[in-house]
Amino acid sequence: xxxxxxxxxxxxxxxxxxxxxxxxxxxxxxxxxxxxxxxxxxxxxxxxxxxxxxxxxxxxxxxxxxxxxxxxxxxxxxxxxxxxxxxxxxxxxxxxxxxxxxxxxxxxxxxxxxxxxxxxxxxxxxxxxxxxxxxxxxxxxxxxxxxxxxxxxxxxxxxxxxxxxxxxxxxxxxxxxxxxxxxxxxxxxxxxxxxxxxxxxxxxxxxxxxxxxxxxxxxxxxxxxxxxxxxxxxxxxxxxxxxxxxxxxxxxxxxxxxxxxxxxxxxxxxxxxxxxxxxxxxxxxxxxxxxxxxxxxxxxxxxxxxxxxxxxxxxxxxxxxxxxxxxxxxxxxxxxxxxxxxxxxxxxxxx
Amino acid sequence: xxxxxxxxxxxxxxxxxxxxxxxxxxxxxxxxxxxxxxxxxxxxxxxxxxxxxxxxxxxxxxxxxxxxxxxxxxxxxxxxxxxxxxxxxxxxxxxxxxxxxxxxxxxxxxxxxxxxxxxxxxxxxxxxxxxxxxxxxxxxxxxxxxxxxxxxxxxxxxxxxxxxxxxxxxxxxxxxxxxxxxxxxxxxxxxxxxxxxxxxxxxxxxxxxxxxxxxxxxxxxxxxxxxxxxxxxxxxxxxxxxxxxxxxxxxxxxxxxxxxxxxxxxxxxxxxxxxxxxxxxxxxxxxxxxxxxxxxxxxxxxxxxxxxxxxxxxxxxxxx
Ligand SMILES: Cc1ncc(C[n+]2csc(CCOP(=O)(O)OP(=O)(O)O)c2C)c(N)n1
Numbered sequence: 001x002x003x004x005x006x007x008x009x010x011x012x013x014x015x016x017x018x019x020x021x022x023x024x025x026x027x028x029x030x031x032x033x034x035x036x037x038x039x040x041x042x043x044x045x046x047x048x049x050x051x052x053x054x055x056x057x058x059x060x061x062x063x064x065x066x067x068x069x070x071x072x073x074x075x076x077x078x079x080x081x082x083x084x085x086x087x088x089x090x091x092x093x094x095x096x097x098x099x100x101x102x103x104x105x106x107x108x109x110x111x112x113x114x115x116x117x118x119x120x121x122x123x124x125x126x127x128x129x130x131x132x133x134x135x136x137x138x139x140x141x142x143x144x145x146x147x148x149x150x151x152x153x154x155x156x157x158x159x160x161x162x163x164x165x166x167x168x169x170x171x172x173x174x175x176x177x178x179x180x181x182x183x184x185x186x187x188x189x190x191x192x193x194x195x196x197x198x199x200x201x202x203x204x205x206x207x208x209x210x211x212x213x214x215x216x217x218x219x220x221x222x223x224x225x226x227x228x229x230x231x232x233x234x235x236x237x238x239x240x241x242x243x244x245x246x247x248x249x250x251x252x253x254x255x256x257x258x259x260x261x262x263x264x265x266x267x268x269x270x271x272x273x274x275x276x277x278x279x280x281x282x283x284x285x286x287x288x289x290x291x292x293x294x295x296x297x298x299x300x301x302x303x304x305x306x307x308x309x310x311x312x313x314x315x316x317x318x319x320x321x322x323x324x325x326x327x328x329x330x331x332x333x334x335x336x337x338x339x340x341x342x343x344x345x346x347x348x349x350x351x
Numbered sequence: 352x353x354x355x356x357x358x359x360x361x362x363x364x365x366x367x368x369x370x371x372x373x374x375x376x377x378x379x380x381x382x383x384x385x386x387x388x389x390x391x392x393x394x395x396x397x398x399x400x401x402x403x404x405x406x407x408x409x410x411x412x413x414x415x416x417x418x419x420x421x422x423x424x425x426x427x428x429x430x431x432x433x434x435x436x437x438x439x440x441x442x443x444x445x446x447x448x449x450x451x452x453x454x455x456x457x458x459x460x461x462x463x464x465x466x467x468x469x470x471x472x473x474x475x476x477x478x479x480x481x482x483x484x485x486x487x488x489x490x491x492x493x494x495x496x497x498x499x500x501x502x503x504x505x506x507x508x509x510x511x512x513x514x515x516x517x518x519x520x521x522x523x524x525x526x527x528x529x530x531x532x533x534x535x536x537x538x539x540x541x542x543x544x545x546x547x548x549x550x551x552x553x554x555x556x557x558x559x560x561x562x563x564x565x566x567x568x569x570x571x572x573x574x575x576x577x578x579x580x581x582x583x584x585x586x587x588x589x590x591x592x593x594x595x596x597x598x599x600x601x602x603x604x605x606x607x608x609x610x611x612x613x614x615x616x617x618x619x620x621x622x623x624x625x626x627x628x629x630x631x632x633x634x635x636x637x638x639x640x641x642x643x644x645x646x647x648x649x650x651x652x653x654x655x656x657x658x659x660x661x662x663x664x665x666x667x668x669x670x671x
Pocket of ligand 1: 134163164192194195257411
C-alpha cells in the first residue's frame with residue numbers, strides 16, 4: 001500500500017487597505033462614504049474611550065482596565081458587519097465592538113469601575129456579559145447558535161476571543177461542535193499576539209490561527225486586523241454565509257496590543273520595544289486616514305474635530321458614570337437567584 | 352534575619368527547593384519571563400532555566416494534567432494556576448486524577464505535585480480573581496489543602512508541601528502578598544502540614560480562622576479574652592488543636608471569607624458538635640461572607656467579613 005495523501009489545506013490571508021492607505025479595488029467592500037465616515041468615527045471614539053479609561057484608572061476613578069489600543073480596526077470593522085438581531089458573546093477586551101454596537105458608554109466605564117449592575121445589556125442589544133474566564137464564552141455561543149437553528153431565526157451568533165483563548169479546551173470543543181452541527185456562527189479571534197507575557201509562538205506551534213478551523217471542517221481566514229476594510233469584508237461575508245445556512249467561519253484578525261495587558265501589567269518586562277515601535281507604525285487609524293486623505297476626505301483638522309466630538313461624548317459618559325450612586329450592600333443579593341433562598345433572605349436582612 | 356513579604360517568602364521557598372532538588376519544576380501562565388502576575392516566581396527562570404520554569408500556553412486543564420504526568424514520572428511539578436477562579440477548568444484533572452492516582456494505581460503511581468494559586472478577596476480585581484472556594488477542594492479525599500497566613504508560615508508550609516508525597520493545593524491569600532512583613536529565616540525550616548497554630552492565647556472563646564481572615568480576626572479580638580487558632584492546613588485539619596481549645600474556652604466562633612453555606616466552617620462546626628458538644632457553653636457561630644458570588648470592587652468590602660461582624664459574634668457567644 002503506498003502512502004497516500006488524504007488531505008491538503010490552504011489558509012488565506014485577506015488584506016484590502018495597505019499601509020500607505022491604498023485599497024485594492026477588487027477587494028474593497030461595498031461601503032458608502034457615510035459608512036466609512038462612521039467607521040472612522042467609531043475607531044476614534046474607541047481610541048479616546050481607551051485613553052480616558054486608562055487615565056481614569058491611574059486616577060483611581062475606575063479599577064483594573066484592559067486597553068484596546070491598536071485593536072480598533074479589528075473591533076469596529078467586525079462589529080460594523082453585524083445586524084441588530086445578531087447575538088454577541090464577547091470576551092473582555094472588545095470595548096470597541098461594544099461602542100460600535102451601541103452599548104451605553106457610561107455603562108462600560110461603570111463596569112470597569114467595579115459595578116456589576118453595568119453588565120446588564122439594554123433590551124434589544126443581544127450582548128452577553130463580559131467574560132473573564134478566557135474562552136469559556138465560546139461554547140455559550142455554540143449553544144445560542146443551536147437555539148437559533150432550532151427557532152429558525154435569521155440571527156447569526158458571533159463570539160470574540162484572543163489568541164490565548166485558542167489554547168483552551170473550550171475553544172476546541174466549541175469549534176468542533178460548530179463544525180459538526182454546521183452552525184450559523186462567526187468566531188472572531190483578535191490575535192493581538194500576546195496573552196499577557198506569553199507570545200503567540202508559545203501559544204501555538206502552527207503558523208496561523210486561522211488554519212485551526214481546518215481541523216474542525218470549516219473555513220478559517222486570516223485578515224489584516226489593522227485594516228478595517230479587510231476585517232469588515234471578512235466578517236460581512238462570514239455573517240452572510242452563516243445566515244444563508246453555509247455554516248461557521250473562523251476569522252483571525254492579526255493585530256497587535258500596543259498597550260500593557262491591563263493597567264496592572266508592565267509589558268516592558270517581557271516585550272521588546274522595537275516590536276511595539278514597529279506596530280505603532282501600523283496604526284489602524286492612521287491607515288484609514290491615509291485612505292481618506294487620498295480621496296480628499298481627510299485633513300488633520302478633521303481628526304481634531306472628530307477627536308473633540310469623541311471627547312465630548314466620552315466626557316458626558318464619564319459624568320454620567322460618576323453620577324451613578326454606588327450600589328447598596330443589599331444589592332449583593334440581586335439576581336443571584338430568581339428568588340432568594342431563606343438563608344439569603346436572612347443574610348440580606350442582617351446586612 | 353530578613354524581613355520579608357509573603358511574595359518574597361514564597362519565592363525563596365521555591366528557589367531553595369529547586370536548588371536542593373532537581374525534580375522540582377515550575378509551570379504555568381506567565382510564570383517565566385514575567386515572573387508571574389504577582390511576581391511570585393520572579394528571577395527563577397533566569398536562575399534555573401527554561402527547562403525548569405515553563406511558560407505554558409493558556410490552558411489550565413492542560414497545565415494540571417501535564418503536571419500529573421510529570422509527577423507520575425518522578426518529577427515534583429509545581430503548577431501555578433493564575434487565579435483560583437481558573438482552577439475550575441482544571442477541576443477534572445485535579446479531582447478525577449491528581450487526587451486518585453495513588454488509590455487507582457494502588458500506589459504504583461503517585462502524584463506529588465503542589466498546585467499554587469492566588470486566593471481570596473480584597474484586591475479590587477475583575478470577576479473570578481477573588482474566589483475563596485477552598486471547601487470544594489477539601490471535599491476531595493486524596494488532596495491536601497494548605498492556606499498560609501503570612502510570610503513565615505508560607506515558606507515553611509511550602510517547603511513541607513513540596514516534600515509531601517501527595518498532591519497539595521497551596522492557596523496564597525492575595526491580599527497578604529505584600530501586606531505584612533515578617534522575619535523569615537534564609538535557609539531551611541519546615542512547618543508541618545496538618546497542624547494549626549495558636550496565634551493568640553486566650554480563655555473565654557476560641558476563634559478559628561485561616562488565610563487573610565487571620566489578620567482581620569487578630570485586629571478584631573483586641574480587648575477580648577479570645578484564643579485565635581490559625582488553621583493553616585484545611586485538609587486534613589487539626590481537629591486536635593480545635594478540640595483542645597474549645598474544651599478550654601467552651602465557645603467557638605469560626606471566621607471565613609467564603610460564602611456560608613457548605614463553607615469549611617460547617618466542617619469544623621460539625622466536628623466540634625460530634626466530639627465536644629458537652630464542652631460548649633453556647634452555640635457555635637460562623638462569621639462568613641453571604642451566599643452570593645464574590646462581587647466586584649464596589650461591594651467587596653460589604654462582602655468580606657469585617658471586624659464589626661467578628662466582634663458581634665464574639666459579644667453574642669460571650670453572653671452564654
Ligand atoms: C481561564 C483563564 N485563565 C487565566 C486568565 C488570566 N488571564 C486574563 S487575560 C489572559 C491572557 C489572555 O490572552 P488572549 O486570550 O490572547 O486575550 P488578550 O488578553 O490578548 O486580549 C490571562 C492569562 C483568565 N482570565 N482566564
